[in-house]
Amino acid sequence: MRLALLFSGQGGQTPEHWRQVDHGVAGELRAALLRALPTIGEGRLASPEMLARNRIAQPLIFVQQMMSWHRLRDRLPRPICAAGYSLGEMAACCAAGAFSASDGLALCAERAALMDAAAAGEHGMLAVLGLDEALVASLAAEAGLAVAIRNAPRHLVLAGPRSGIVSISDRLLAAGASRLVPLAVQTPSHTPLLAGAAVAFAERLAHMPDARLAFPVLGAVDGTAARTVRPALAALGRQIATPLDWAACLQSVRELQPDAVLEIGPGNALTRLFVELAPEIPARACDDFRSDDGIVHWIESCAG
Incomplete structure (x- = not known):
């Protein structure tokens, strides 16, 4: 076995x-x-x-x-x-x-x-589904975030300041993200x-x-x-x-x-x-x- x-x-x-x-x-x-x-x-x-x-x-x-x-x-x-x-x-x-x-x-x-x-201040992590990695990485960088985890080709996790996560959410949805999932994590892990x-x-x-x-x-x-x-x-x-x-x-x-x-x-x-x-x-x-x-x-x- x-x-x-x-x-x-x-x-x-x-x-x-x-x-x-x-x-x-x-x-x-x-x-x-x-x-x-x-x-x-x-x-x-x-x-x-x-x-x-x-x-x-x-x-x-x-x-x-x-x-x-x-x-x-x-x-x-x-x-x-x-x-x-x-x-x-x-x-x-x-x-x-x-x-x-x-x-x-x-x-x-x-x-x-x-x-x-x-990492002082408020941070978090956000799962992004349904978008190509290059596009997510580009939008994340503009918001001061980074790709922290690659779960699958179109399933990524971003991490960084909470303000960046708030600012990027609408842009990700407008770009065609099928789902955004805030994670119960308060640190910018793997960045x-x-x-x-x-x-x-x-x-x-x-x-x-x-x-x-x-x-x-x-x-x-x-x-x-x-x-x-x-x-x-x-x-x-x-x-x-x-x-x-x-x-x-x-x-x-x-x-x-x-x-x-x-x-x-x-x-x-x-x-x-x-x-x-x-x-x-x-x-x-x-x-x-x-x-x-x-x-x-x-x-x-x-x-x-």
């Missing part, structure tokens, strides 16, 4: 996901979460506005993903690869053994703090605005020990496979200020010919993108199921 994992990024988080974390996280991981977010147990993190804040979203999403992975890992076949969308690459590296879950949580909190410090954060995070990761990963991690920037810790960590630093070619990453997953693809984390956006690219390969998200048993039974059914 050839299983591939996808770990989602920011944007799909809901109050229900964080109730799951608050009620389910335990032991060393809960202690690490309380150090990163001391107010988690006070009921003040449940609003969508709070959950969009970088310093809250990144640690909580990572914990939610690790909780799911820890429940499932002994019941699933060893993955042939993992890939993570933006923040999700942290979880992919952790699942493959690059660092422990508690260390990863601390790193996510540090990552968020560095990103927030690198040069975060160059300082990328350098600082890379320096933080550079001193961690090298070792063989349990399975390859495909970098979100270009789909390159890391089989040891050092290149995987280097990719984590680089991607903070570098555009992601998620379409290329999904193509790398497809070329490995998995029997099934499982998305771990809030939402099912990555599953939908993968199904558009490779409808011949079964793909589902953990959020599609009511129980871990349902996930395991589905994967077993994909083995034929």
